[in-house]
Amino acid sequence: MQTYTAIAHTNIALIKYWGKKDDKFIIPFNNSLSLTLDRFYTKTSAQPITAATDSFVLDGQAQSGAALSKVTSFLDILRAETGSTQRLAINSTNHVPTAAGLASSASGFAALTLASCAAFGLQLPRRTLSRLARRGSGSACRSIYGGFVEWKKGQDDLTSFATPLAANEQVDLDIAMIALVVSAQAKKVTSRQGMATTVATSPFYPAFVKSCETDLLAIKQAIDAQDLEKVGQIAESNALKMHATNLGATPPFSYFLPETLVAIAAIQQLRAKGFLCYFTMDAGPNVKVICRGQEALKIQAELQALLPNTEMLLAYPGPGAKIVNSESLKEAH
Ligand code: DP6
Incomplete structure (x- = not known):
């Protein structure tokens, strides 16, 4: 039976998703x-199989236990939603430099x-694919699309999905991101655990949610105006507010390591010298620098001089998810 292969790129949030109103449906x-x-x-490839159970190979290794389940x-959610009963052999490879600590559930799901x-034989609109990907991991709903993408929270399963800011998914703003791999160690608190603790206990959480509304409006205006300085300022501030909620949680926790603060100090030092560079951070100690595409190599070289032992990975805006091996299946919109 035919195997279907898809590629999805990871995404980095400039305005953060940090907390679920509904844990089951990931709203x-x-x-x-x-x-x-x-x-x-x-x-990721999916092949229909006649076996009674699905199988899963990740980076060449057959998986069992928690990773398989x-x-x-x-897949049970996808089958329930689509009415399929088909079992699948899944084979997935993460193209993220090894030990970078950047492996992402977003591109994976x-x-x-x-x-x-x-592989179920379905051609679904991308909005439906975004809703379905959301059930695996919230941030995955945004990786269906390329460029700048907004996840509209909605009220329920049907109304919560991502949409691209530009219909053609192109990015007019000259933007790049440099991932500074300050630590390749696995994080102690997963994003799922961390956000649940924060929502349940942090008195700062409602203030974060409120300020996301203002930040979102402002960053969309800045993107429209191609004002990268504004985009960087808002993204950095939004990330720091997200991380501040975690310090207010019970028990308190933080994703910052000493090396994280050293990296941030280097970015601030470059800024003081007149370079346009800001940062964002997710549920881990690594720092992602936001800068102009045209200046990215120069900024990377300057940062590398300040942080000689830090691995740095430069990335530019990328495309939406797609099936890469099938002529017969045209992408539905
Ligand atoms: C800090 O999407 O990994 O990267 O929905 O529980 O799977 P689950 O969480 P996940 O959380 C991402 C959190 C973040 C911010 C973001 O990507 O918006």
Whole structure:
């Protein structure tokens, strides 16, 4: 039977998703906005099989236990939603430099959604694919699209999905991101755990949600105006507010390591010298620098001089998820 292969790129949020109103359906408290990147992606094949259970190979290794059941539970959701009963052999490879600590559930679940639905014989609109990917991992709904993408929180399963800011998914703003790999260690608190603790206990959480509304409006205006300085300022501030909610949680936690602060100080030092560079951070210690595409190599060289032992990976805006091996399946819009 035919195998379907999908590629999905990872995305980095400039306005963060950090907290679920509904844990089962993954409905967030606020809209978020991300940039899909060209450099990091997941390639996933799905093959219909006659076996009684799904199988899952990740980066060449057959998976069992928790890793396998994470995939089979998600495939059960896809089967329940689409009416398929088909079991699948899933083979997935993360194209993220090894030990970079940047492996992403976003590209993983987006690619899995596309490949699996194609293997079920379905041609679904991308809005539906975004909704379905969201059930695996919230941020995955944004990786269905390229360029700047907004996840509209909606009120329920049917109304919560991502849409691209520009209909052609192109980015007119000259923007790049440099991932500073300050630590390759696995994070102690997963994003799922971390956001749940924060929503339940942090008195700062409602203030974060409120400020996301203002930040989102402002960053969309700045993107329209091609004002990268504004985009960077808003993204950096939004990320710091997200991380501040975690310090207010019970028990308190933080993704910052000493090396994170050293990297931030280097970015601030470059800024003081007149370079346009800001940062954002997700549920881990690594820092992503936001800068102009045209200046990215220069900024990377300046940062590398200040942080000689830090691995740096440069990325530019990337495309939406797609099926890459099938002529017969045209992408439905
Ligand atoms: C900090 O999408 O990984 O990267 O929905 O529980 O799977 P789950 O969480 P996930 O969280 C991403 C959090 C973030 C911010 C963001 O990407 O918006």
